Amino acid sequence: MSFLVDSVIMFTSQVLFFGFGWLFFMRQLFKDYEVRQYVVQVVFSVTFAFSCTMFELIIFEILGALSSTSRYFHWKLNLYVILLVLIFVVPFYIGYFVVSNIRLLQRQKLLFACMVWFTFMYFFWKLGDPFPILSPKHGILSIEQLISRVGVIGVTLMALLSGFGAVNCPYTYMSYFLRNVTDSDILALERRLLQTMDMIVSKKKRIAMTRRQMYQRGEDQNKQTGFWGMIKSVTSTQTGSENLSLIQQEVDALEELSRQLFLETVDLQATKERIEYSKTFQGKYFNFLGYFFSIYCVWKIFMATINIVFDRVGKTDPVTRGIEITVNYLGIQFDVKFWSQHISFILVGIIIVTSIRGLLITLTKFFYAISSSKSSNVIVLVLAQIMGMYFVSSVLLMRMSMPLEYRSIVTEVLGELQFNFYHRWFDVIFLVSALSSILFLYLAHKQAPEKHMAL
Template sequence: MASFLLDSALMFGTQTLFFGFGWLFFMRKLFKFYEIRNMFVQVLFSVTFALSCTMFELIIFEILGIMDSNSRYFHWQLNLYLILVTLIVVIPLYISSQIARVLPCVRRKMSIWVSVAIWLVFIYFFWKLGDPFPILNRKHGIFSIEQPISRVGVIGVTIIGILSGFGAVNAPYTYMAYFIRNIDDSEISNSERRLLQTMDMIISKKKRIALAKKENSLRYQDDSMSQSSGGKRMMKMWNIFSGISSSSSENISALQTEVASLEELSRQMFVDYVDLRETKDRVVYSKTLKGRYYDIVGHFFSIYCVYKIIMCTINIIFDRVGKVDPVTRGLSILVNWLGFKVDVLFWSQHVSFILVGIIVITSIRGLLITLTKFFYAIASSKSSNAIVLCLAEVMGMYFVSSVLLMRMNVPEEYRTIITRVLGQLDFSFYHRWFDVIFLVSALTSIVFLYIAHQQSSSKRTG
């Protein structure tokens, strides 16, 4: 009993640290430019982050043998049930309530029932998601742990495959100096001059609009003062039929249309100017020592991208799924092929710990960076709460599926508890599904980046 209490204190202590880190990231980094006063949204995001990190922590504890095995199994189940309830019930139900509140045809008394109805629609489609995929045996009941895990796994693995495929292609495209087009200073100065000329035209036309409005206002005041009430009405009708005021309003309307067109043009020109400046900065940065280091990293990622695409294609064609983890495979090559005398049991534990640690750190860092970029791209002061909840949902499914896929990266003796907790799933399906999504995402990203690069080059030459 004392050992269980100590293990629980350790788990809840680390979860508190994860919660604090998620809260700091939430407040200081991700949403510092947006005012989000909803305390429940902030807590929900941080709780989801803490529960997600705890699953990775339990894998590391399993490898290092920290905590009693029964305590680890209990906290595995507790953490998994909590994150499933959060992802399937709490977050979707709160998002449904937010949607019901903004619907103009829904009264406040009916918003609760509308929220429940929207949530039931989500549950229906979430449940039907498992029908097309061979993820479960029929012997599993409706309320078994395999039912929600299998469906969360499909969504999460799809997200991981899309992000991994795009990242594998975008990383070399971003880091390698080969893809950075050279920018002349004259090109930047010409773009700046055209932008300033357009802004001057906008200011000039807005001054003309303001003067025309002021002239019409003064003319109306003079007519009002010089005419009696009856004559005033007759003068207005005469001006309307004679076209005096209509010509002025038509002139103002034409100027306003021109200003709107010029403002749209200026926004596009400003984006092009900023892109030129950033490209010029990238060219200068690529010639520094750190820039050359990133260029080497970009070449490495390009080799990895080609290798990963080839391996995924082979796995899909031959329906192949690796059954031996990379650590055991590497150690067996050292022992059987190269003749090294290696303590396989000792080194498999330590190398697995290092490998899992690297995967955990890169996964958390990569997802947080992606969430930050995505939030800045689409967030506004009115939609911030809903977007934060959606990001928390994506984050939770991403990390649950990462644990599901990570099972193949640890030796056989460390997979047992993961298999016990996650249930009797078809783990091979998720690896095949990841290969398919990764291949589609990588090839699509190559096409889109190629088109964007060609358009950028043609815009420069044109």
């Protein structure tokens, strides 16, 4: 009876997660597009539901909710379903919709979709060859073979996003990095933009008048007969065409300049608004957060470097370690096990909420940046693939943030993977991503004033 009640609870939560994924799909991703393929919506919502269920099971593990046998069963069931979706269902439908957009392959869509899926499986399987991700005793058909490869892709994505976010967040929040923009700067740029637009209009008028004169001259010369009339008509037409070509080149150059001036004007307006916003209470709060995250970024880069150089992986979760330091060095006495459980629950909850929120925001921005009416179905499926792998890898890495008594079930469910490898791999990719982001933002920040002066 207990197992049945636990299963009803899990099923109800999955239905709620599915509904949230469905609403997010309709209200955010596809609000500007007509939904033509409901299978895409179902696959996206199912991936989201089972991804969130893994985080729910982690929280249930810490709280001790449901029976241990029920949790283990639903861990296994959830893991098998999410792997089935990520490795078999989503790649197949990606190939199917890619083939559907190619007219020459319309008659054999299913065949070519299967070929795309087999190609994916080949590279997916070969991905695990260079990495020490499994214990040697695992067979080729074990579930660990699938989890380990999904983990490599997901951890790489997590590290790339984390590295960029750790650098971009303080750069975005801190008023220190804002350019000093005044109203006179904006007015001067707007004046230049208006002058450029006036020049474009005047030159287009010249083009229209020249074409009209050429047309009228051609009609007059058509009335003239004889050899000299023909020669005069040809030479005048060539001269007029050359003038039109030169003027059109000038118009094209001015239009490109006007686009650059317009974008620079919008950028200055946005910077001016950010300067005004930074003076408000909320702006000062985010500025403080920017300094906090900058310290966190430096610390994270430093620790990643230390872990890589000394080949170090933490054995104790951060909460328990922090409480032990407090007890041993500050002499404060309290129940380490009790408080580590509750603080770990809060910490894991914050990690889960911020991970889901951050990934959904990133997916939405990415979708609107590259989607079109033809490619939208394929892009949504790719985002579903990224989302599923990201969340599976989050569970894999979150294992280290859990106390030992709760960590064992995750280890048992995921199998005997080389967990230390994933943490080291995360540190390497995070460090590369963070340093690359620092270089990119430095060059972009340095180039912005030079560009403004040039315009």
